[in-house]
Amino acid sequence: MTNTIATQTNSQPYNLEEWKRGYDSQPNEYEYEITEIEGKIPVELSGTLFRNGPGLLDIAGEPIHHPFDGDGMISAFYFKDGQAYFRSRFVQTEAFVKEQDAGQILHRGVFGTQKPGGLFNNIFDLKLKNIANTGVIYWGGKLLALWEAAEPHRLDPQTLETIGIDYLDGVLSPGDAFSAHPWIDPSCKFDDGAPCLVNFRVDPGLSSKITLFEFAPDGQLLRRHAHSIPGFSFIHDFIITPDYAIFFQNPVNFNPLPFLLGMRGAGECVEFQPQKPTKVILIPRDPNNQEIKTFRVESGFVFHHANAFEQNNCIVIDSIAYQSLPQVQPNTNYKEVNFDNLDPGQLWRFKLNLEDGTVAREMLESRCCEFPTHNPSLVGREYRYLYIGAAPNDTGRNAPLQAILKLDLETGARELHSFAPSGYVSEPIFVPKPNGEEEDAGWVMTLIYDGSKHRSTLAILDGENLAGEAIALLHLKHHIPYGLHGSWCDEVFS
Numbered sequence: 257m258t259n260t261i262a263t264q265t266n267s268q269p270y271n272l273e274e275w276k277r278g279y280d281s282q283p284n285e286y287e288y289e290i291t292e293i294e295g296k297i298p299v300e301l302s303g304t305l306f307r308n309g310p311g312l313l314d315i316a317g318e319p320i321h322h323p324f325d326g327d328g329m330i331s332a333f334y335f336k337d338g339q340a341y342f343r344s345r346f347v348q349t350e351a352f353v354k355e356q357d358a359g360q361i362l363h364r365g366v367f368g369t370q371k372p373g374g375l376f377n378n379i380f381d382l383k384l385k386n387i388a389n390t391g392v393i394y395w396g397g398k399l400l401a402l403w404e405a406a407e408p409h410r411l412d413p414q415t416l417e418t419i420g421i422d423y424l425d426g427v428l429s430p431g432d433a434f435s436a437h438p439w440i441d442p443s444c445k446f447d448d449g450a451p452c453l454v455n456f457r458v459d460p461g462l463s464s465k466i467t468l469f470e471f472a473p474d475g476q477l478l479r480r481h482a483h484s485i486p487g488f489s490f491i492h493d494f495i496i497t498p499d500y501a502i503f504f505q506n507p508v509n510f511n512p513l514p515f516l517l518g519m520r521g522a523g524e525c526v527e528f529q530p531q532k533p534t535k536v537i538l539i540p541r542d543p544n545n546q547e548i549k550t551f552r553v554e555s556g557f558v559f560h561h562a563n564a565f566e567q568n569n570c571i572v573i574d575s576i577a578y579q580s581l582p583q584v585q586p587n588t589n590y591k592e593v594n595f596d597n598l599d600p601g602q603l604w605r606f607k608l609n610l611e612d613g614t615v616a617r618e619m620l621e622s623r624c625c626e627f628p629t630h631n632p633s634l635v636g637r638e639y640r641y642l643y644i645g646a647a648p649n650d651t652g653r654n655a656p657l658q659a660i661l662k663l664d665l666e667t668g669a670r671e672l673h674s675f676a677p678s679g680y681v682s683e684p685i686f687v688p689k690p691n692g693e694e695e696d697a698g699w700v701m702t703l704i705y706d707g708s709k710h711r712s713t714l715a716i717l718d719g720e721n722l723a724g725e726a727i728a729l730l731h732l733k734h735h736i737p738y739g740l741h742g743s744w745c746d747e748v749f750s
């Protein structure tokens with residue numbers, strides 16, 4: 257299909273020089289009504305889309321080593337009466353404020369950003385910079401910017417001003433981790449069918465402690481329980497069913513010495529062990545049930561899960577897996593990437609048999625893909641439609657995500673909405689239509705970096721007719737660097 261963002265003709269599906277500019281810092285904060293719109297914003301669309309991601313890829317001109325070390329910037333799109341208002345603000349973390357005041361890098365980043373001054377200025381500096389750049393969610397009356405290795409930051413949902421670190425009414429203590437990947441169980445069996453927010457933290461070590469948290473809609477803690485599992489864990493995401501919280505313990509080695517010695521970031525000391533199996537850990541959500549089940553499967557490396565559900569005596573899990581994962585290396589530039597040399601993320605289905613402990617797996621999608629989503633009313637439930645960022649062509653290799661793919665998991669049918677050659681998509685977010693009856697009756701929103709114009713556009717696609725023309729393209733006046741995760745909230749706040 258054609259799209260107004262894709263204005264170039266190009267023998268390649270993408271232009272690497274254009275792609276790189278999506279990693280330019282965006283030092284400015286904005287607020288304005290979006291007026292450059294192709295198509296029409298649906299009048300019934302009412303609520304706020306929040307997104308998080310690194311806003312700065314340099315500190316005072318000094319490039320950071322990896323985008324995951326970039327200071328978090330929240331973008332908000334407020335929809336009401338067929339109109340949209342945009343606002344963006346940096347999360348005013350303590351480290352961000354200090355570094356902006358000082359005009360230089362003062363902190364080591366987890367992914368290899370080092371302070372100036374070489375080894376002796378970095379050795380034994382183990383303080384993590386809480387950069388609040390990964391996820392954002394509105395829950396319990398609070399807007400929270402999330403970063404998995406430290407506490408959330410609370411922001412005003414209307415102005416996006418930073419209120420400060422939030423300990424969730426005493427649930428967290430200073431320095432506690434809190435994952436950037438919470439799930440909302442739409443109908444919790446332990447709470448008479450009320451929704452609840454489920455999240456976790458990992459304290460890694462020779463054995464790892466996983467703590468599960470479940471919160472009521474008013475923010476009150478409902479359940480918290482901790483479990484020790486053998487081995488070091490690098491766990492970014494998890495997935496839930498009505499009965500279980502499920503974790504993939506990827507096979508990794510962690511050699512902390514280069515980090516302790518100031519030579520590498522902590523994230524650069526994690527080494528993937530592709531020849532070893534992944535452990536899939538099922539922790540019962542019922543705090544009175546302590547029976548953890550562990551399965552072993554050849555999976556590759558998994559960052560993100562799409563969904564999971566219980567089916568007879570099986571647990572079905574859909575996840576994005578990479579056959580191999582290059583280690584983040586010092587002295588390399590993340591922008592000088594050769595996509596062809598990297599394994600793609602691919603969508604796999606794992607079926608855990610609770611009776612005999614076996615795992616069957618099948619690849620559902622070989623095309624390079626990442627950032628899955630689906631109708632939020634089916635989190636942890638059997639579902640049919642999955643939406644995911646994808647390469648526009650199925651080459652079997654890694655490539656920039658330039659399209660949104662819809663998979664019908666029942667029939668295998670696929671629909672693709674491509675923004676190639678100049679559009680680079682972010683995580684899609686599915687917003688159900690009010691009173692929509694079909695599972696795919698909703699809007700699929702994705703923020704696109706348009707390399708030909710060096711600006712970003714929010715696309716609103718039709719969940720039922722994904723390949724059809726976009727319902728609306730909302731052009732921003734500027735670019736937003738490639739982001740990570742976002743969420744939808746039915747409140748408007750302005």
Ligand code: FE
Nearest residue numbers: 492493560741
């Ligand atoms: Fe993530």
